[in-house]
Amino acid sequence: AQTVTQSQPEMSVQEAETVTLSCTYDTSENNYYLFWYKQPPSRQMILVIRQEAYKQQNATENRFSVNFQKAAKSFSLKISDSQLGDTAMYFCAFMGHQGAQKLVFGQGTRLTINP
Amino acid sequence: DAGITQSPRHKVTETGTPVTLRCHQTENHRYMYWYRQDPGHGLRLIHYSYGVKDTDKGEVSDGYSVSRSKTEDFLLTLESATSSQTSVYFCAISEGLATYEQYFGPGTRLTVT
Numbered sequence: 001a002q003t004v005t006q007s008q009p010e011m012s013v014q015e016a017e018t019v020t021l022s023c024t025y026d027t028s029e030n031n032y033y034l035f036w037y038k039q040p041p042s043r044q045m046i047l048v049i050r051q052e053a054y055k056q057q058n059a060t061e062n063r064f065s066v067n068f069q070k071a072a073k074s075f076s077l078k079i080s081d082s083q084l085g086d087t088a089m090y091f092c093a094f095m096g097h098q099g100a101q102k103l104v105f106g107q108g109t110r111l112t113i114n115p
Numbered sequence: 116d117a118g119i120t121q122s123p124r125h126k127v128t129e130t131g132t133p134v135t136l137r138c139h140q141t142e143n144h145r146y147m148y149w150y151r152q153d154p155g156h157g158l159r160l161i162h163y164s165y166g167v168k169d170t171d172k173g174e175v176s177d178g179y180s181v182s183r184s185k186t187e188d189f190l191l192t193l194e195s196a197t198s199s200q201t202s203v204y205f206c207a208i209s210e211g212l213a214t215y216e217q218y219f220g221p222g223t224r225l226t227v228t
Contacts (some may be wrong), residue, residue, distance in 0.1 A: 004157075033215050045158075045205065045219035090158055100165050101146060101209050103172065103217060105157035 002027045002094050006106035014114050020067075021077045021109050031097035034068065034075045038091040039108075047048030047090055048090070048091045051075065053097075079111075117193075118142055119220040121206050127226045135195040136223050138206030140186075146187040146209040148217065150180065151202040160204060166187055177199075195228045 004025045013019045025034070036048040050066050051059045058066050063083075067076045068085055092106040128134050131213030138147060146165055150158040150173075160173030162181040170181050178200060180192045193200055206220040 006157075043203070043222050047205075047216060050216065093158075095215055100163055100171065101211060101215055101217070102149075102160055103158070103165060104149070104174075104208075105150075105153055105159070107157045 001036070002029075002096065002104045002105050004092055004094050004106040006090075007107050008109045009107070010110045010112070012112040012114060015082060015084060017082055018080050019082055019111065021079075021090050021092075021111065023075045023106055025073050025075065025092070025104075026095050027073070027094065027096070029096055033095040034066075034096070035093040035095065035103070036064070036066070036077045037091045037105075038086075039091065040085075040087070042067075045091075049077065056094060068110055082113045084113050084115060085103060087111060119206060119208055119218060121220040121223050123223060124221065125224050128196050129228055130197060131195050131225070134145040134196050134225065134227075136191045136206075136225070137203055138220055139190070140189075140208045142208060142210075143186060144208040144218075145186075145211040146217075147183065148207040148209070149179075149189070149191045150207065151175065151200075151203060152207045152222070153202050161191065161204075196225075197208075197225060198227050201225060201227045 032053045034051045038046045049061045063080045089108045094104045118195045122137045148163040149161040164183040166168045204223045207217040
């Protein structure tokens, strides 16, 4: 079974700083997908960024980028120029390539951006 | 935003009572999922559906049952609620196509006293 581990329960940075959230996973599959979801205080789950394992290029979405290291099974999220609205829980998630597209989530990292 | 609603949004119930949570979608997506969120565990899959009347168990299915009689509705039932089922429950949907993206509902906070 796949597992996803986020080793940083909480992080705190100043506004405009860059912050990196860590995620490692374990799988025997070769093709899969990795995601970062954001959950603000409103509780809504929001997809931040997606990475296909077969793509060597790291995904980027505006201020959000990932460092995908397939051999190390590592998938970190970098937030540049952090903003107060980035304050949220962040979840790393794994999805296998086949079957019913089930997500396996990490425990989450609570990120606080301070003014 | 994907058209997903959950009802009720909040519920307090007593141990031993049956509870049904409803997820309704207007997107005509094939896949529907129920997750529970607990501190320190992230979200964990309870049950999922890959079509009308087609369902399967997830990671934490004990004590839960589901039904999907229509494409748009996916029901989660706690036959006899226990305090360990106090949680926030999320429904999600997916087209099942190449985007592999799941869209989440707003969540239901359930408290079992």
